[in-house]
Amino acid sequence: EAGVAQSPRYKIIEKRQSVAFWCNPISGHATLYWYQQILGQGPKLLIQFQNNGVVDDSQLPKDRFSAERLKGVDSTLKIQPAKLEDSAVYLCASSSGGAGGVEQYFGPGTRLTVT
Amino acid sequence: AQSVTQLDSQVPVFEEAPVELRCNYSSSVSVYLFWYVQYPNQGLQLLLKYLSGSTLVKGINGFEAEFNKSQTSFHLRKPSVHISDTAEYFCAVSDWQGAQKLVFGQGTRLTINP
Numbered sequence: 001e002a003g004v005a006q007s008p009r010y011k012i013i014e015k016r017q018s019v020a021f022w023c024n025p026i027s028g029h030a031t032l033y034w035y036q037q038i039l040g041q042g043p044k045l046l047i048q049f050q051n052n053g054v055v056d057d058s059q060l061p062k063d064r065f066s067a068e069r070l071k072g073v074d075s076t077l078k079i080q081p082a083k084l085e086d087s088a089v090y091l092c093a094s095s096s097g098g099a100g101g102v103e104q105y106f107g108p109g110t111r112l113t114v115t
Numbered sequence: 116a117q118s119v120t121q122l123d124s125q126v127p128v129f130e131e132a133p134v135e136l137r138c139n140y141s142s143s144v145s146v147y148l149f150w151y152v153q154y155p156n157q158g159l160q161l162l163l164k165y166l167s168g169s170t171l172v173k174g175i176n177g178f179e180a181e182f183n184k185s186q187t188s189f190h191l192r193k194p195s196v197h198i199s200d201t202a203e204y205f206c207a208v209s210d211w212q213g214a215q216k217l218v219f220g221q222g223t224r225l226t227i228n229p
Binding site: 004033040041042043044045048056091093101102103104106107108109 | 119147151156157158159160161164166205207209215216217218219220221222
């Protein structure tokens with residue numbers, strides 16, 4: 001079974017530029033998550049999708065971050081414009097959803113550096 | 116809302132020695148508890164989880180954790196560590212209801228010295 005795929009793995013941009021990250025979850029997984037992991041901290045949930053719909057985006061900075069999940073499969077996270085404090089690893093995870101306590105499977109992440 | 120505190124940011128141990136990584140959580144509702152491991156330049160991998168039942172949970176790679184409701188703790192242990200256990204370890208909680216999102220601690224870096 002293929003794992004969660006993310007691209008690119010690394011990205012360096014200047015502040016005020018825009019950037020997009022792509023995630024392909026495990027086949028059949030209904031729930032998809034985007035996390036932000038700042039150096040030295042644990043991951044923080046940005047947004048959670050259940051199929052096409054948003055379940056939780058309470059911690060997504062909506063003035064600059066946006067995310068979509070077309071057709072309930074792949075997802076894209078965009079930042080526009082980027083700030084220095086957006087430098088972090090962006091992790092995508094997926095799960096089969098359903099009952100509580102289900103395991104989330106993580107991709108390798110995209111390391112973003114904003115200069 | 117839930118929160119997680121990992122009491123040690125770094126834990127150095129010698130190879131074949133036992134180790135305990137400490138985790139305390141705060142929640143007004145019942146929770147599920149998890150330990151994830153992150154190897155360098157990789158995503159997170161589930162080590163073990165507590166959902167219900169026996170408070171002693173066994174996971175992969177010889178790790179185990181014990182849920183203590185009265186002390187709101189979920190400490191991770193391994194009786195004998197190996198060089199390959201060098202990684203960052205994250206404790207996380209999710210509630211029983213709602214979106215069941217994971218709330219992570221800040222992580223503990225485990226360094227194994229030969």
